[in-house]
Amino acid sequence: MGLEAEGLERLAIQRGCTYYSQGEPQPAETTETEEFSNEELAIALLNLALRYHPQTLRLGAAMLGAEDNDPQLVAYLAKTERSERIVRYVAQAGLRFEPGNSFWKDLLNLLPVAPEPDSAVVPHPTRFVEMTGITRGKVGMVTQWIRPSSLSHHNG
Numbered sequence: 001m002g003l004e005a006e007g008l009e010r011l012a013i014q015r016g017c018t019y020y021s022q023g024e025p026q027p028a029e030t031t032e033t034e035e036f037s038n039e040e041l042a043i044a045l046l047n048l049a050l051r052y053h054p055q056t057l058r059l060g061a062a063m064l065g066a067e068d069n070d071p072q073l074v075a076y077l078a079k080t081e082r083s084e085r086i087v088r089y090v091a092q093a094g095l096r097f098e099p100g101n102s103f104w105k106d107l108l109n110l111l112p113v114a115p116e117p118d119s120a121v122v123p124h125p126t127r128f129v130e131m132t133g134i135t136r137g138k139v140g141m142v143t144q145w146i147r148p149s150s151l152s153h154h155n156g
Contacts, residue, residue, distance in 0.1 A: 003031070005050045012041060012059040015066075016148030019130070020059055038066045038148070043077040046086045054123045058146070061090045061128040065147040071103055075110035085114045086122065093125035097143050 003011065011031055013021050015038065044050075045060030064074065064087065078087040088111045095104035116122075129143045 003044070005053065005056050008041065008044050008050075009056055009059050011036075012045060012063050012148070015041070015063070017059055017062045017146075018149060019062070019146050020055065037073070038063055039069050039073045039077055042066070042069070042074065043081050043083055043087070046078075046083050046090065047081050048083060048086060049081075052121065054127070057086070057123055058127055060086075061093070061123075062146045062148060064090050065094055065103075065128075065145050067147070069103065071106040071110055074107055078111065084111050085117055087111060088114055089117055089122060090128065092116075093128050094145060096125060097129050098145055101145075 009020075015033075042060050042063035045056055045063060050056060074087065075084075078084045088108065091104050091107045091111065094101065095108060098104060129145055132142045
């Protein structure tokens, strides 16, 4: 697709990862999901062959958690791109924060067991979630996985 790291990041924001937007208006998406799926975008962002940038990895984690992602396709792409270790790391974080989300369990079952990446080169798992201390007047920790919002309008 000819996209470098910045283009991949911009595409993830265009597809609904507005949590990571700087507030500037985004141009219309130029690459549709039919030609470059959300699973492919997630793996591209998590690919360790890209220049290192924690924001890129956080966007990859968000896209990995996109609704309707196919765990079998993600596992296949992770293997193809030799990104299984980082995808497993993100999926373990996903399962920790969303134990009821079968996507994370299914994905982990499809990936080989691997040691965690060096903590100095990956974002802490808490960087993949939003955390609040007070929600609607109630005190307590509430966490929510950061993922693209409402992808239906992005899929055409």
